[in-house]
Amino acid sequence: MSMEIDYILQMQQELSRQIGMEIEDWPDIYDSVKVIDVEAKHCLQRAGEAVTHHYFVVSGLVRLFYQTRNGKELNKAFYGENYIAGNLSALILNDPSRFSVETLEPCKLIELSFNKFRSLYIHSPPWQGVFNHGCQMMLIRNERREAELLTMTAKQRFLQFNRNFSEYQGRIPQYHIASYLGITPEALSKHKKQWLSSTE
Amino acid sequence: MSMEIDYILQMQQELSRQIGMEIEDWPDIYDSVKVIDVEAKHCLQRAGEAVTHHYFVVSGLVRLFYQTRNGKELNKAFYGENYIAGNLSALILNDPSRFSVETLEPCKLIELSFNKFRSLYIHSPPWQGVFNHGCQMMLIRNERREAELLTMTAKQRFLQFNRNFSEYQGRIPQYHIASYLGITPEALSKHKKQWLSSTE
DNA sequence: CTCAGCACTTAATCTAGGTTAATGACGGTG
DNA sequence: CACCGTCATTAACCTAGATTAAGTGCTGAG
Numbered sequence: 001m002s003m004e005i006d007y008i009l010q011m012q013q014e015l016s017r018q019i020g021m022e023i024e025d026w027p028d029i030y031d032s033v034k035v036i037d038v039e040a041k042h043c044l045q046r047a048g049e050a051v052t053h054h055y056f057v058v059s060g061l062v063r064l065f066y067q068t069r070n071g072k073e074l075n076k077a078f079y080g081e082n083y084i085a086g087n088l089s090a091l092i093l094n095d096p097s098r099f100s101v102e103t104l105e106p107c108k109l110i111e112l113s114f115n116k117f118r119s120l121y122i123h124s125p126p127w128q129g130v131f132n133h134g135c136q137m138m139l140i141r142n143e144r145r146e147a148e149l150l151t152m153t154a155k156q157r158f159l160q161f162n163r164n165f166s167e168y169q170g171r172i173p174q175y176h177i178a179s180y181l182g183i184t185p186e187a188l189s190k191h192k193k194q195w196l197s198s199t200e
Numbered sequence: 201m202s203m204e205i206d207y208i209l210q211m212q213q214e215l216s217r218q219i220g221m222e223i224e225d226w227p228d229i230y231d232s233v234k235v236i237d238v239e240a241k242h243c244l245q246r247a248g249e250a251v252t253h254h255y256f257v258v259s260g261l262v263r264l265f266y267q268t269r270n271g272k273e274l275n276k277a278f279y280g281e282n283y284i285a286g287n288l289s290a291l292i293l294n295d296p297s298r299f300s301v302e303t304l305e306p307c308k309l310i311e312l313s314f315n316k317f318r319s320l321y322i323h324s325p326p327w328q329g330v331f332n333h334g335c336q337m338m339l340i341r342n343e344r345r346e347a348e349l350l351t352m353t354a355k356q357r358f359l360q361f362n363r364n365f366s367e368y369q370g371r372i373p374q375y376h377i378a379s380y381l382g383i384t385p386e387a388l389s390k391h392k393k394q395w396l397s398s399t400e
Numbered sequence: 401c402t403c404a405g406c407a408c409t410t411a412a413t414c415t416a417g418g419t420t421a422a423t424g425a426c427g428g429t430g
Numbered sequence: 431c432a433c434c435g436t437c438a439t440t441a442a443c444c445t446a447g448a449t450t451a452a453g454t455g456c457t458g459a460g
Binding site for chain 2: 066067068072074076088089092093098099132135136138139140142143144145146147149150151182
């Protein structure tokens with residue numbers, strides 16, 4: 001249990017750092033937070049269902065993905081250590097989730113109650129800061145992604161991916177990378193060598 | 201000049217309505233705002249250049265678009281009456297604009313100084329509200345767009361476009377619609393009838 | 401050790417949409 | 431009126447990536 005508190009303090013420090021302000025007075029949230037360990041390939045959230053939790057990643061790696069009507073999965077993002085795999089659009093709109101969330105590795109996560117966070121981000125200044133900063137970062141990220149999907153070829157997106165996600169180098173299976181790029185695993189396998197060897 | 205004030209009041213009312221709060225104490229901004237009329241196809245912002253203004257659309261229609269290195273333009277969004285064609289990512293990152301802005305029709309615009317808005321959104325509660333709400337709406341919009349680009353075919357995106365932008369029905373030339381969808385005008389022209397006639 | 405399952409590769413074929421280029425249909429202007 | 435520029439259409443051909451279908455290699459459970 002004292003371990004749990006350590007993780008929560010680590011999260012609060014890390015969030016302070018990310019939003020770029022020193023925060024002293026985090027509200028006590030021990031009652032609405034749980035540190036959990038889950039195996040790889042564990043489903044944390046299913047698209048179309050109501051959101052019950054956000055997840056701060058203490059260790060491990062998770063992916064967010066959309067699903068097409070014919071069952072294909074398209075990866076939206078990957079979140080590793082010290083990031084929150086949250087669902088801001090669900091929080092803003094109070095809608096069911098547009099995407100699913102699944103672990104790629106065994107993970108240690110801090111499970112934050114969705115409803116608790118809803119009241120925190122309205123009433124508690126530090127969490128307000130986390131929320132607003134989160135919205136800004138998501139906006140930037142999504143805009144960059146929009147530009148990539150519209151203006152770049154699969155090859156360019158692949159090279160860009162390697163730069164953007166170098167910190168997760170080797171931890172994301174190739175077929176999940178393909179899915180992030182919006183191409184098939186076969187296409188990525190076919191072109192990979194050529195793409196990596198060519199300049200530009 | 202009294203006309204100008206009318207437009208600014210209209211803008212403030214409209215913004216209050218959009219962010220869902222009654223705001224009484226808008227700061228006086230008459231000195232950092234200008235009501236301007238511009239012809240169609242007028243360039244308001246060039247990608248890669250520093251942002252100097254945001255634009256509230258009093259009447260008319262503008263488009264935001266990315267540019268590829270080989271000169272192709274990919275439309276990002278269309279903004280009509282009562283929307284702000286702003287550049288939140290530039291504001292957040294203090295970076296040059298990622299996209300260009302151009303009028304599609306003769307427009308009446310309220311030109312808001314970028315720097316003035318930067319200080320307003322930090323210090324003035326109503327503009328803080330506008331900024332935070334704007335971030336949230338952009339986040340939602342961009343996420344929806346990401347999902348569309350990843351999971352839908354050109355046909356599905358076209359039908360979706362007609363639903364989402366029905367308010368601008370007939371005001372956006374077809375080649376700009378194609379560009380928004382991420383296909384060529386020729387491809388849209390070729391498939392349009394079939395796409396519109398088929399169910400789903 | 402063996403087998404099953406999963407990630408990845410390879411290759412043949414198919415298709416949506418791109419490219420190029422020619423043709424029309426307007427609408428504005430001299 | 432004739433001319434031009436802009437947008438839409440059409441058609442012939444091309445290409446990136448999808449689809450399908452075998453295969454390979456590794457790993458982990460029995």
